[in-house]
Amino acid sequence: MRxxxxDYAATTYVKPEVLEEMMPYFTQKFGNPSSFYGISRETKMAIDKARGQVAKGLNCDVNEVYFTGGGSEADNWAIKGIASAHRKKGNHIITTKIEHHAVLHTCEYLEKNGFDVTYLDVNEEGFIDLEELxxxxxxxxxxxxxxxANNEIGTIQPIKEIGQICRERKVFFHTDAVQAVGNVPVDVKEMNIDxxxxxxxxxxGPKGIGALYIRKGIKIDNLIHGGGQERARRAGTENIASVVGLGKAIELATNDLEGHMESLSALRDRLIDGILEKVPYSYLNGPRGDKRLPGNVNVRFEFIEGESILLSLDFEGVCASSGSACTSGSLDPSHVLLAIGLPHEKAHGSLRLTLGDGSTEEDVDYVIEVLPGIIERIRNMSPLWSDFVKKGEK
Known part of the structure; x- marks a missing residue:
């Protein structure tokens, strides 16, 4: 079975070029970068190189890039660090109802510790209202x-405009760009990102590694305390191999970004059109076109639940999800889909298919071929579908 x-939004494979770059730092070039002998200088130089690769991908200075243990740590550091460092100025934070839980749960934590948080609404396509902001x-x-960019429905926010509003009002602007970097252009200077x-x-790249860009001059408290690594901002002996892998991955991802976006968008639209055409009562969640991540497809099917679709797709060899991988064990409907106005029963019937560098037209066509039969079979077992048919509404 093929x-x-x-499910590229959940995670990607490590590219061979990335793994090749990482390998020597597991076995031969293993010195602690904080030591002073030769093999340690080699690892320090490797970290500096990777920092430069990430900085180039974001269009920032190398000294504005700090390596972390992943995107969730970076989110926590940005929000908690600013909140702690600037508490004397104010205690109000603004975010949205469709953020990743690394942001939402951090904000909820701060609410328990004396901060006020405003959660902005979004429209039916997942966009915030700039006037409301x-x-x-x-x-x-x-x-x-x-x-x-949203990890579930692919909505790309007007980041430059948001940043401009924050800059004019002298408010710091943080963006979780975990889904955006390597998929769409990201320029922290042009987009007014702090x-x-x-x-x-x-x-x-590898798991367990991430980065936080902090614009030069911003006061932010540390999240992790200990040694003097990362210019005394993030303690802990560096994960050298993964840092090297992240740098190489960012370099590869931003080398031909335009070509990547073009090919992935074509596959995305082929998949969306094929599903909506062949499956009755199916609908796209999120926007169309260039305001959607190139590889993101999120569709809902009425009268059934997404978990049943996932099990059937898995039987056919298709790896997909019903929403964020970080909440895949939850029986609750997606907070993102509820935020765009879907009732619980419709949010439960959603499927996320995300494409990447390994995706092909044959893969897309295979899903379009097997999915209609799966939906029909599950609907035939659904009381909701049965009632719908009995009413003569089919």
Whole structure:
């Protein structure tokens, strides 16, 4: 049986070029970068090189890049660090209802510790209202944290405009760009971004490594205390091999970004059109076109639940998800789908298919071929579908 991987938003494979670059740092070049002998200088130089590769991909200075243990740590550091460092100025933070849980749960933690958080609404396609953002900012606001692109429905926010509003109001702007980096252009200078989080395993790098961009001059408290690593900002002996892998992955991901976007968008639209055409009562969640991540497809099917679809797709060799991999064990409907206005029963019937560098037209066509039969079979067992048919509404 063939295997078709369509869950690139959950994680990617490590590209051979990335693994090749990493390998010597597991066995030969293993010196602690904080030591002073030759093999340690080699590892320090490797970290410096990787920092430069990430900085080039974001269009920032090398000294504005700090390596972390992943995207969630970077989100936590950005939000908690700004909140702690600027508490005397204010205790108000603004975010959205469709953020990754690394942001939402961090904000909930801060609410229990004396901070006020405004959770902005989004429209039916997942976009915030810029006027609502402007009106939400007060003299107590210290941070706005809005994700660059949504991990479930692919919505790309107007980041440059959000950053401009924050810059004008003298409020720090953090964006979780875990899904955006390597998939769409990201320029922290042009887009008025103060802090940005990214993760290696979303860009064909290793898991357990990420980075936080902190614009030069921003006061932010440390999240992890200990040694003087990362210029005394993030303690802990560096994960050298993974840092090297992240740098190489970012370099590869940004080398031909335009070509990557073009090919992936074509596959995405082929998959969307094929599903909507062949499966009755199916609908796209999120926007169309260039305001959607190139590889993101999120569709809902009425009268059934997404978990049943996933099991059937898995039987056919298709790897997919019903939403964020970080909440895949939850029986609750996606908070993102609820935020865009879907009732519980419709949110439960959604399927996320995300494409990547290993995706092909044959993969897309295979899913379009097997999915209609799966939906029909599950619907025939659904009381909701049976009632719908009995009413003569089919």
């Amino acid at each position: 295997t078709v991987y369509m 402007k009106n939400a900012i007060t003299d107590k606001t210290i941070l706005v944290s809005i994700m660059f 802090l940005l989080s990214l993760a290696g395993h979303k860009v064909y």
